[in-house]
Amino acid sequence: MKAAVLHEVGGIPRYEDFPDPVPGEGEVVIEVLAVAVENVDKVIAAGTHYASEKFIGHLPVIPAFDGIGSLPDGTLVGFGHPRLPYGALAERTVVPEGSYAPIPDGIDPAVATVMGSAITGMSVKTAAGFVPGETVLVQGATGVAGRLAVKVARLLGAGRIVATGRDDRQLEEVRAIGADTVINTAVSDEALARAFADAKGDGYDVVVDYLWGRPTEILLRTLTPESFTFGKPTRVIQVGESAGAGLALAAESLRTSGVEIYGAAKGLSPQTMGEAYGQVVAWAQSGELTFEVEKVPLSDIERAWQRTDLKGRRLVVVP
Ligand SMILES: NC(=O)c1ccc[n+]([C@@H]2O[C@H](COP(=O)([O-])OP(=O)(O)OC[C@H]3O[C@@H](n4cnc5c(N)ncnc54)[C@H](OP(=O)(O)O)[C@@H]3O)[C@@H](O)[C@H]2O)c1
Incomplete structure (x- = not known):
């Protein structure tokens, strides 16, 4: 053969x-x-x-x-x-x-x-307990899995979707498939921190992270308040590491921010996995998810x- x-x-x-x-x-x-x-x-x-x-x-x-x-x-x-x-x-x-x-x-x-890549987008539900109306940030949204995560978040009823990438032309495509706001990560650390802060509205509820490394380190720093507040939690789901295998995580990022970090495997069981798969198949069959x-x-x-x-x-x- x-x-x-x-x-x-x-x-x-x-x-x-x-x-x-x-x-x-x-x-x-x-x-x-x-x-x-x-x-x-x-x-x-x-x-x-x-x-x-x-x-x-x-x-x-x-x-x-x-x-x-x-x-x-x-x-x-x-x-x-x-x-x-x-x-x-x-x-x-x-x-x-x-x-x-x-x-x-x-x-x-x-x-x-x-379809497996689309199922990583379903981790907003299986890992982070997403409910319709919440704000979702997709880190690495110009990639295959990231684009599918944007589409999945839209289909699940996200209130607002913020998406990151490092190429403006591709980010416009991501906007066309469902992102409300796009952020280019290929800028200085200060400019990226400002962009995350400007786009967060009343807070990111769920972050689907295909990047890790520098962009996610800057995001976590941005989510740390400068003075004590009763901020709402941000649930970060770690799915991929396209921008780096590690990052520096300041203790205060977790102590004062309400940030919770999960692996994409959290909440997976044969039942939740089957439900997520069934949903992706149904969307694929109906043509809602391409x-x-x-x-x-x-x-x-x-x-x-x-x-x-x-x-x-x-x-x-x-x-
Ligand atoms: N856990 C799972 O089941 C599962 C399933 C699928 C994927 N993954 C993981 O998720 C990640 C993405 O997978 P994918 O298939 O979507 O890959 P992909 O199509 O290659 O997309 C990668 C994404 O990361 C961006 N990127 C790459 N290098 C970067 C860097 N140095 N700095 C900033 N952004 C960078 C890309 O931007 P450009 O578009 O500009 O290149 C793109 O948005 C990978 O780590 C993969 O292993 C995990």
């Missing part, structure tokens, strides 16, 4: 022949239909992710650990956990029996690959892997 094959740590996967997977006891072969290539796949392949050793400890290997495909009986499923060296970026892969879930009718496999994908053939993987022009669209490889 054809596959995208990684031969060296930090290398670029190459389109080439690879032995077909043979299922062992308790395994099933999946015919792959669509695979989203995300930052995490690239960071793993670069050898700089904590899971790099697990996934690329032995080379050659086929990258990507989940995707959409069909079972031998034709059922369309989302699958995960391919047996190494098999990964998702191939015509076929092999996974443990049961390591898949059916994709509902009417969902394009390429769109199905992006997904921007850039489909490319597997044969184009070398060029596609290095693309930096996607601007809010998810790269989806269609073998």
